[in-house]
Amino acid sequence: MIRTQQLAYRYGGGAELRFDDVEVPQGGVLLLRGASGSGKSTWLAMAAALLAPGAGEITVAGQSMRSLGKVAGDAWRARTIGFLPQKLHLSAALTVHGNLAMAQWAAGQSQDDGRIREALAALGIGELAARKPAQLSGGQAQRVALARAVLLQPKVILADEPTASLDDAAARQALALLQAAAQRHGATLVIATHDARVEANLDSQIGFQTVVIKRKQL
Amino acid sequence: MKTIAFAWRFLWSRPLSAGLNLLLLSLGLGSLSFVLLAGHQIDRAFERDLAGIDVVVGAKGSPMQLILSGVFHIDAPTGNVPLAAVKQLEQHPQVAQLIPLSLGDSYRGFRIVGSTPDYLTHYSAAFAQGGVWSAPMQAVIGAQVAAQTGLKVGDRFAGSHGLAGGGDSHGQTPYVVSGVLAPGGSVLDRLVLTALDSVWQVHEGHSALDADDRKLMEDEREVTLALIRYRTPLAAVTFPRFVNATTEMQAAAPALEITRLLKLIGVGTDVLRALAGVLLLTAGLSVFIALWSAVRERRADLALLRMLGAPPRKVAALLLCEALWLALLATLIGVLAGQELMAALAWFLQLDKSVLISGLAWPAELWSVPALAVAVALLSALLPAYEAYRANVFELLQSR
Numbered sequence A: 001m002i003r004t005q006q007l008a009y010r011y012g013g014g015a016e017l018r019f020d021d022v023e024v025p026q027g028g029v030l031l032l033r034g035a036s037g038s039g040k041s042t043w044l045a046m047a048a049a050l051l052a053p054g055a056g057e058i059t060v061a062g063q064s065m066r067s068l069g070k071v072a073g074d075a076w077r078a079r080t081i082g083f084l085p086q087k088l089h090l091s092a093a094l095t096v097h098g099n100l101a102m103a104q105w106a107a108g109q110s111q112d113d114g115r116i117r118e119a120l121a122a123l124g125i126g127e128l129a130a131r132k133p134a135q136l137s138g139g140q141a142q143r144v145a146l147a148r149a150v151l152l153q154p155k156v157i158l159a160d161e162p163t164a165s166l167d168d169a170a171a172r173q174a175l176a177l178l179q180a181a182a183q184r185h186g187a188t189l190v191i192a193t194h195d196a197r198v199e200a201n202l203d204s205q206i207g208f209q210t211v212v213i214k215r216k217q218l
Numbered sequence B: 001m002k003t004i005a006f007a008w009r010f011l012w013s014r015p016l017s018a019g020l021n022l023l024l025l026s027l028g029l030g031s032l033s034f035v036l037l038a039g040h041q042i043d044r045a046f047e048r049d050l051a052g053i054d055v056v057v058g059a060k061g062s063p064m065q066l067i068l069s070g071v072f073h074i075d076a077p078t079g080n081v082p083l084a085a086v087k088q089l090e091q092h093p094q095v096a097q098l099i100p101l102s103l104g105d106s107y108r109g110f111r112i113v114g115s116t117p118d119y120l121t122h123y124s125a126a127f128a129q130g131g132v133w134s135a136p137m138q139a140v141i142g143a144q145v146a147a148q149t150g151l152k153v154g155d156r157f158a159g160s161h162g163l164a165g166g167g168d169s170h171g172q173t174p175y176v177v178s179g180v181l182a183p184g185g186s187v188l189d190r191l192v193l194t195a196l197d198s199v200w201q202v203h204e205g206h207s208a209l210d211a212d213d214r215k216l217m218e219d220e221r222e223v224t225l226a227l228i229r230y231r232t233p234l235a236a237v238t239f240p241r242f243v244n245a246t247t248e249m250q251a252a253a254p255a256l257e258i259t260r261l262l263k264l265i266g267v268g269t270d271v272l273r274a275l276a277g278v279l280l281l282t283a284g285l286s287v288f289i290a291l292w293s294a295v296r297e298r299r300a301d302l303a304l305l306r307m308l309g310a311p312p313r314k315v316a317a318l319l320l321c322e323a324l325w326l327a328l329l330a331t332l333i334g335v336l337a338g339q340e341l342m343a344a345l346a347w348f349l350q351l352d353k354s355v356l357i358s359g360l361a362w363p364a365e366l367w368s369v370p371a372l373a374v375a376v377a378l379l380s381a382l383l384p385a386y387e388a389y390r391a392n393v394f395e396l397l398q399s400r
Helices: A040-047 A070-080 A097-106 A113-122 A138-150 A168-185 A196-201 B003-011 B014-049 B063-072 B085-092 B117-122 B143-149 B196-207 B211-219 B233-248 B253-299 B300-305 B312-351 B364-389 B393-398
Strands: A002-010 A016-018 A023-024 A029-033 A055-062 A081-084 A156-160 A188-193 A209-210 B056-057 B095-107 B110-115 B126-130 B138-141 B175-181 B191-195 B224-229 B249-252
Touching: A002 A040, A023 A029, A023 A055, A023 A209, A029 A040, A029 A196, A029 B249, A040 A055, A040 A156, A070 A081, A070 B117, A081 A138, A081 B300, A097 A113, A097 A138, A097 B003, A138 A168, A156 A168, A168 A188, A168 A196, B003 B312, B014 B063, B014 B312, B014 B364, B056 B063, B056 B085, B063 B224, B063 B249, B063 B253, B085 B095, B085 B224, B095 B117, B095 B196, B110 B117, B110 B143, B110 B196, B138 B143, B143 B175, B143 B300, B191 B196, B224 B233, B224 B393, B233 B249, B249 B253, B253 B300, B253 B312, B253 B364, B300 B312, B300 B393, B312 B364
Parallel strands: A029 A188, A029 A209, A081 A156, A156 A188, B110 B191, B138 B175
Antiparallel strands: A002 A016, A002 A023, A002 A055, B056 B224, B056 B249, B095 B110, B095 B224, B126 B175, B138 B191
């Protein structure tokens, strides 16, 4: 689960960004909506223990971000967070299989080829394992990035603008995959987006809550 | 996959840049390896041939020439000295051993040296075939002479006048091969050795007019020089002065002359070393630029690794490993190239019947090549690795 209370972030110049309180149960879906620069990425970074909250509290999967040190934060993030960035950042030097192996390496886990094959097969891209990212279509590349995000069976999946630069059909498919993957792993899904299509296309059967992030500076 | 395996993949994901950096680093390390190997081999060749020779006595002239001609057999001798005068020196209380050498003829470019069996013993020569001469006009040939001329025990050959080959042939006084030396790495490998009497016999038989003339020549016999070992180290102070002041001969100390020679060669090797240093510096800069731009290009990818849970030191280690791969490959290529160049030089010098050196060697100073390679690579990678270490993941993931 994710819970925030009077969460705020202070920038270097002294400006402060405040966020509404949120409480999402484990396995729930949270949609963070807001215009570019509204603070969505700052919220995600605090949830991933990459930024320390300036004030208030954020607890993710039972862990308070305030009490996490930098070193412990890296290990916690590896165990807990799956991240799907807007720009997919698949390494061109590695195959699809290598990109997933790299996620295991980054998390300090030994390479588990069986789990990589399973993750790729679950997203219907098992046959792409030996391909390089340059040989993939946009949709295939996004599935690979999603497979990488869920590979380590995270408790929370953070997706940053997952539908940006996708057409309507591809955006619908991407969201369906994302929700299905989160459901399969029982993970809490957080989608940060400025794209109005996301809310319209999320599976209302599953249920989600939307938080609109607005810049509220003091 | 381990860090080193990922580093390898990332390194070769930019093949042109990696290849050029590898080439630059290898050139620097190869030049350095060659300079180190050449210096070591030449020093060793000199040491080997000089072992146990405290002073060389011969005709007055250039002391360096006397050493080069008498010990290394790579220059013309300064002239001849009377055998009687040399024999007198042998009785000197400071002289432990005196080996006379008589030069003047050659066989197919290899010098024929008249001496005593002590000359063979001095270099601990071992025979591959046959044995030492037992009578005049028998000869022992060095391993390189045997290899290049095909002579074997029992074969006959005639020397020719002069040291360079191509002089008048002494066809009426041929030598018989009594022994072939096993390769020893010393100057003996490229010499034809015989008794002093043989050399005299060849030349006296060649130019004596009658029996009286022959008798006169026997009284006036000469040798080219004498290699002397002192009884006591103190002799180094007084003996050369004694020879230079009281005889018509000169005494040259090989240690002094070789130090002088190596100093002259040293200027050349210093220039080569400096050149290798410049190449290494250039390579270091190039590796730095390549890694720096790789970090710039892959900033967001590296940030994503942090997002996936990699601690900063792991991301920095990835870049250091890339640099270390370059260092390892460049060391292998550089040292191999240095050894190959050295082997080529050894082959050339052997053809030239000059100082004997070998291509394959690993002197202690050669360890400085991998050490330098690692140092250059690590120094070049330090700043890019630090940049990756302190990367602001949040900012990088925001910038699109």
